[in-house]
Amino acid sequence: MKDWRYWLAEQRGTLLAFGIFIVMFAIYTSNHPAGFTANVVQTASNKGVLLAFVAMAQTLVVITAGIDLSIGMIFLLTNCLASWLVVGTPMQTTLGVIAVLAVGLLCGAINGAIVIYGRLQPIVATIATGAVYYGIGLLLRPFPGGSVNEDLADALTSRVFGVVPASLVVLLAVVLVIWVPFSRSVLGRAAYAAGSSETAAYMSGVPIRRGKFAAYTLAGLLAAIGGLFLTFFTYTGEAAYASGNAYTLFSIAAVVLGGVSLFGGKGSAIGAIFGALAFRTIGDLLFVFDFDPLWQPLFQGVILLVAVSLGAFALFRVRNRLEWFL
Amino acid sequence: MSETTLGGIAGRMPRFIRRADPAVLTAFACIVLLLFLGSLYSRSFLSPEYLLQQxxxxxxxxxxxxxxxxxxLLGQIDLSVPWSVAAGAMMACAAAAYGPVGVALAIPFGILCGMLIGVVNGIGVAYLRIPSMIITLATNAVAQGLMVVYTGGFSPQDSATGAMRYLATGFGIPGVPNAVIIWALIGAAMVFVLTRTSFGRTVYGIGNRERxxxxxxxxxxxxxxxxxAVSGGLSAFGGVLLAGYASKAAQSMGDAYLLPSIAAVVLGGTSILGGRGSYLGTVAGVILITLLQSILSVMQMPEAGRQIIYGVVIVAMLLLYGRAPASR
Structure with missing residues (x-):
């Protein structure tokens, strides 16, 4: 087999997600009353980028065969924190942004420490830490409110050179600064290896604990970037339980759509980004076709159900029935 | 944890304690501790009325x-609890709007709706081999969507039937609330199924190694x-009881039950990986969580503080005895 075939096999999920996104976005823009204009793209990207960051965060953890059910709550917490800190002079704003990112990093590190060094199951541990993060968020913002440095917010949610949405540029920068170096580093390889087969990775002398810890920690950071962006879009902080839960749920949906295996060891954050953008576009299709917004939760739920059921097609390739049971 | 010291202490204890799971014992010890702390805070904490209410x-x-x-116990998880609870409650209340027959069938209909959600979960997990965490999240979202469409975004006008209120708040036997009797019956049935039937043994077997x-x-x-299916049905039945308790069904009524139900089971010593755990532990876990919530609300802790303490306590207790064995 040639090299490019291996590459293709590895990137199949990502390419599929990219394809779904392109098709969905084409349907969306062609039926949008305004058509394919910079404005429509900007609005769509601003909405999609939020989920894309959270989905990237979820990908990092899912690659290690874990799951982070507190990711939506870290997103909320950093949103509430940003509505306090990211204000004032440029200097204060910068410090505020750094503080918010540091808190996200810390939340992720706490998750990682509890799961890896505390040896608790990720599902239960992150549900519990999620309650804590939500509580802190509620403490910071019992009622929706706060403000944000509007110059920075407007700069990051407008367009660069009048064409490219700034939020997409930031997303690209985050991919280049965080995801690409991580996935190519020893730690990133260790995270993949730990998700693929922890025992084999350990036998090969891969630093699995550090790799997993780095994945959880960076997931917190990415969720915090998402939380910052939410603040830039809404100018406020709000600790809404339902919204945090929805982001956790949608991040899993985006990860599945993006071709990341929930059993770990397979997939990439790029795929999850396209999964997130596709998921958002599908949700918005309803508005283009003038459906009652009441149907949106059901529509998104059905898409989620269908998306996760698609994985069942792998069953047809099973030759030995014992492979049903992991 | 060193087995020898534990064995040494346990050796001097009566047989029924020696045989008990250390996790269950810890959970009961924590209940006693909570009752003690509560009684320090308020005298009425140990009164029979208050305890019965709890x-x-x-x-x-x-x-x-x-x-x-x-x-x-199967090694799976059911994250569709929030909307199974809500769907059970809302559908039971909705059925009551259709005349006397609807009122009579309200409770079974609510449970049936929960079981349907459970069956979809079960087909996904068992036959399509989708990870339970994912498929149950998805059915939860679908159930939510259906309920939102059904109610048109508002809580339904229909209120709970008399039978639902009687089950949740009535006293069939003087002094003992009906809800407690129902829990006792369901618990007894569960213990019987788990320990005395081949189905129960199979559940433990699958939890250990499905292959x-x-x-x-x-x-x-x-x-x-x-x-x-049973899990979905029981969630819905819980929702029916809750609707009876509150006299009406609401959309988000199930949200507050996902984390507590998982926490109660895990704090009771049931392994989240499946195959190990006793119903007695779950009883201890449920009482423990309820007491913790009650103490926090008696202390008039705001919601934020409650969530924080709640999460911290669960993580702390799991670190105490819910850890996976060290690999290698």
Missing amino acids: LKVASFLGVIATGMMLVI AAYLSGIDTRRVVMIAF
Whole structure:
């Protein structure tokens, strides 16, 4: 087999997600009353980028065969924190942004420490830490409110050179600064290896604990970037339980759509980004076709159900029935 | 944890304590500790009325946690609890609008709706081999969507039927709330199923190693599907009771039951990986969680503080005795 075939096999999920996104976005823009204009793209990207960051965060953890059910709550917490800190002079704003990112990093590190060094199951541990993060968020913002440095917010949610949405540029920068170096580093390889087969990775002398810890920690950071962006879009902080839960749920949906295996060891954050953008576009299709917004939760739920059921097609390739049971 | 010291202490204790799971013992010890702390804060904390009231509130969680435990014993998880609870409650209330027949069938209809959600979960997990965490999240979202469409975004006008209110708040036997009796009956049935039937043994077997159970000639997929259906039905029944307790159904009524039901089962010593755990532990976990919530609300802790303490306590207790064995 040639090299490019291996590459293709590895990137199949990502390419599929990219394809779904392109098709969905084409349907969306062609039926949008305004058509394919910079404005429509900007609005769509601003909405999609939020989920894309959270989905990237979820990908990092899912690659290690874990799951982070507190990711939506870290997103909320950093949103509430940003509505306090990211204000004032440029200097204060910068410090505020750094503080918010540091808190996200810390939340992720706490998750990682509890799961890896505390040896608790990720599902239960992150549900519990999620309650804590939500509580802190509620403490910071019992009622929706706060403000944000509007110059920075407007700069990051407008367009660069009048064409490219700034939020997409930031997303690209985050991919280049965080995801690409991580996935190519020893730690990133260790995270993949730990998700693929922890025992084999350990036998090969891969630093699995550090790799997993780095994945959880960076997931917190990415969720915090998402939380910052939410603040830039809404100018406020709000600790809404339902919204945090929805982001956790949608991040899993985006990860599945993006071709990341929930059993770990397979997939990439790029795929999850396209999964997130596709998921958002599908949700918005309803508005283009003038459906009652009441149907949106059901529509998104059905898409989620269908998306996760698609994985069942792998069953047809099973030759030995014992492979049903992991 | 060193087995020798534990064994040494346990050796001097009566037989029934020696045989008990250390996790269950820890959970009961924590209950005693909480009661002690509560009594320091307020004298009325140890009064029979207050304790009975706590038991009544605990029984709603107890019914839901029973289904959750069955699923966790399989090594799976049911994250569709919030909207199974809400769907059960809302559908039961909705059925009551259709004349006397509707009123009579309200409770079974609510439970049936929950079981349907459970069956979808079960088909996904058992036959399509989708990870339970994912498929149950998805069915949860679908159930939410259906309920939102059904109610048009508002809570339904229909209120709970008399029978639902009687089950949740009445006193069939003087002094003992009906809800507690229902929990006791469901608990007894669960203990019987888990310890005295082949279905129960199969559940433990699948939780330990589904492959081995399958090779022993068990139709493991059917057992998994039934377990999920039962879990959905019990969640819905919990929702029916809650609707009776509050006299009406609301959309977000189930949200507050997902984390507590998982926490109650896990704090009771049931392994989240499946195959190990006793119903007594789940009872302890349910009472423990209810007491913790009650103490926090008696202290008039705001919601934020409650969530924080709640999460911290669960993580702390799990670190105490819920850890996976060190690999290697």
